[in-house]
Amino acid sequence: MTEIVTTVASKAAEYLVAPVGRQCGYVIFSNSYVGQLKDELEELNYARQRVQHSIDEALNNMKRIEGDVMKWVKDAETVAKKARDVIDDDGRAKKTCFYGWLPNPKARYCLGRDARKTAQAIQPLIPQSKFERVCYESAPPGLVGGAPNVNSSTCDGGDTIQELIARGQFEKVDFENPPTVLFGGASGVNSSAGDGGDFITGSRASIFQDIMKALDDEKLKVIGVYGPGDVGKTTLLKEVEKKLGEPGRPFRMIVKVEVPQNPDLNDIIDQIADALSLDLKDKRSLQGKADVLSKRLKSNPDEKVLIIFDNLWVKLDLEAVGIPRKDVSSKCKLLLTSRFEDVLEKEMDADRIFHLQGLMDGEASMLFENKVGDKLKNNGELKSIADQVVKKLAGSPLLIISVANTLKSSDESAWRNALIEIDESSKIKTEMIVRMSYEHLKSEDVKYLFLLCGLIGGTIPVELLFVLAMGLGLFERFNKTLPDLRDRLNNTLNELRSTCLLLDGGDDKENVTIHDLYSEVVVSTPFRGQTSLMMNSNYGSWQKEKLEKCCAICLADVGRDRLAELMMCQFPSLKILMLSMPKVWDWSEEHQHDMGDCSGLLDFKGMKELQVLYLRFMHITNLPPSIKILGNLRSLYLYKCNVKDVAIIGKLKALQILSFGQSTISRLPKEIGELTNLRSLNLSNCYRLETIEPGVLEGLIKLEELAELKSLKRLTTMEISIPNPTILLENGDLPIGNLIKFWFNIGNVIGREFQGLTTMKLKLEGCGSILSKDWVQETLQKTQYLHLDGLGGFKKNAHELCVRGFTQLKHLNIENSPSIKYIASSSSDLPTAFTMLASLFLENLINLEKLCNGPLAPNCFSRLKAMHIKKCHRLENLWFQSKMQGLVHLEEIHICECDSLQAIITYDAGKVEVATDDMVKLPNVRWLNLQWLPNMMSFCTGVKGAPTQVLLPRLESLVMVGFFGLEKILYSEPSLKYSNLKWLEIKESKSTSIIPKDWTLKLPNLESMRIVHSPSAEVVFDLEELKVTRDAEILSWLMQLELFELPNLQCMWKQDGQLQGISIFRNLKRLFIKNIGLSFLFPVSMAKCLREIRDIEVDDCPNMKAVIMDEEGTNDARDDII
Structure with missing residues (x-):
């Protein structure tokens, strides 16, 4: 009985003690298990790296990854994540119980158990990582899904590839060193651009990625790429093919067809059928083959097929070759290339089109x-x-x-x-x-316009092309108004862009650009049979026969000798003459003397067929009498010329376009009124124009465009510059009703311009009542850029200047106007204003008290992007905190010399309840420039003027002039960083320490810094007592540092021993020093961090003894190598 009891007890102990001991071990040995887990995780990471390297190499060689390898990668990633979670939770074991006297056994138990089990899960994965192979060969061209068995495939009689290699018939079948892949990584559209690292450069990478995304989009069936010949469209498609050959790509079949200029539909069908292994031998007719191919492409709804048609010249009838045209049920997609956008867009009805241009x-x-x-x-x-x-x-x-x-x-x-x-x-x-x-090109107008672009070359103003086209009568048959003809010209230019004969200018609608090589071809190639074109590149000894055929001359920088030589020749076929003398900046008497009078050199007797005459930078006292024989002249363009007498122009009865743009004429004589066929008169920027003789405009009965003045009801475009605004007080209103485009400069206002916008610039000293005129009020409603100068004793509120509201205003500039006290007002008598305003420029408004007087409509200033305010000495703040939610688009803030300004943003007590502890956010501000603001306390102030934090997450450039310190203006907690700040400039700092310690950590991505003229500065970077971890990096992306005029500077970097070994300024490349008080630049410890330094320039530093010294300030010999 005793033995039985003993046996039972022994067995019980055996089954109970071991598990209990194991459970207790989780508590006792938890630290040991965590250490073991860390070791196992480190080994697993090494194994994962080895496997990933093999995968990357295989994918870069266009090979497919074995399924068991991918499963191992997934399992390893899962268990590695679990291990990291366990290690991160190590803090649980440090918890205590019994008021801190004992460690918490439950926490240690959970940690030990999880650590040991996770380590056990890792252990079998490490030996499994040593795969015999990780990949197999990719599919051959055309068949992407499922590669054939390489070991069993045969070639020409059944020989295997291995046998052919053994007999020496193949040198190699694998490429060991693939070309560099631009994006790196193994998978995903954004991670690799195929093997075409040389081809997929920066400008093409986005197109490549967008094409890949479009191919993944189920809604897009036809995708097109167009660009000029030899730009690399075919190569781009090859890179797309390579990318689509990677594992996981959607297309099972990829078929590529090179389309000749005159396509053979039978041949196209045969190429597609061969790629699909489709037997069409029994089908002789085109329709029969097309039917079979169509059924084949629709037979498997789950099979995605991509068909590439390369180099389309004309429309390809898809149905005739058996391709379903945008069939919703079909999985067939088309990728097309062409030189011509209209072939893809209009004839092939592409869903998405990409433009591939030559490299920049x-x-x-x-x-x-x-x-x-x-x-x-x-x-x-x-x-x-x-x-x-x-x-x-x-x-x-x-x-x-x-x-x-x-x-x-x-x-x-x-x-x-x-x-x-x-x-x-x-x-x-x-x-x-x-x-x-x-x-x-389909029409003669388009062809001729291309030749005009080639004749001029480079970047060409569209307005100049319009003058040429009108002079040559290119659009004469349409019998339309000038705005309609301008639209037709723009459509024609778009056609040239779509054929890539003109470069894509992006958003620039005022100019077009032709490649230099194309321009050379136009001049040197007889496109139009007998036509010859003369320009600087081919000027020389022309034979008489060639001169007789010359239809256009375009010569720049013509000297007096060449001009005289040219005028002695006979050009019986000449239609266009464009001559430009060397550029002049002004027409002072000194310049006139230097340039010489061209009146005696100009002679048009040998050019009786001339239709367009363009002269630039010429001093012409009197136009020559021979100009009267130009009975066919339709366009005369005198640009930046100094012309005294233009009365003879009245003899050119066929003239339709006359422009004196920026020329220095002082009088428009009555003879100009005899041009009864004139449709456009341009007097823009003729600042010396003093007299327009009576009756000049009355005779211009067909005038449609006038870039000067008045009472012509058909006008749609007007550009006018009137130095003396009192003329408008005497002579009534201007014709505003039908104007679509206008540019008014009244009073000779000098300042910024916004091209393409309707513009009103007014300098109103002594004649402010002009603003009350009906034509001015009507114009203000249509104005997009308004510049006002000299408003005195008139309106106190800029809001009131337009009684009907500034409904279209995008840019507002007000300066030198002492009457203005507010910009916007909440008066119920005024309409909502400034809803479209993007930029605001205010200067020398000595009585401006507020930007906004009272609560405003929600949309007021809602689109504001830029603010430039200067010399507004009574302004104390710009905005209340309650208005900030309406300024989400604000990008630029420039404030200068506003003596009373205390803050940019302030708390609006008593108006709207605002949480004073909230952080003010300006989410899109990128440029901040604050200069000479002596009373500014902080960027943002709260209750009782206390500084409030401001968040500027996208700030890129910061300029501060005349302040005590950064931290006093941009108040923020130490944890707040300016991660996007790239440029920092500080001038006239009153602080002894330019960059305080906390700010060195707030600028992690700063690239350039300039400190200028700060006599108070003793330290640039104060790093003392800076608390950082050992692996921290301080200003690691700073690449350029400029220090000028700091005579009392004692040290550049002030630090203590705690920062020894910390990486500081590791990417600094350029250091420029001038007139600073330092005796040396770098301590030895700092110099060791500057591994990227390339340029150090030191100028006018009398105290400088050495560039590098040891920490004690001596340059004694040391064993350190730097």
């Missing part, structure tokens, strides 16, 4: 320099040749790479010879590209 100059040069390596370093001659080579290759990445690879191992003579060869070959190739695109 900077990108092209960088690509070329990267390919030739160190060849260009310290070799100015080769660098000059390289710049010319890159320019002649017209931004083609393929040509740039090819030429660079050829030249990188060549000597200088080969480079010079290559420049000549490239010049000739690029002209031939460019001529072929331009001619093909030119012949594709």
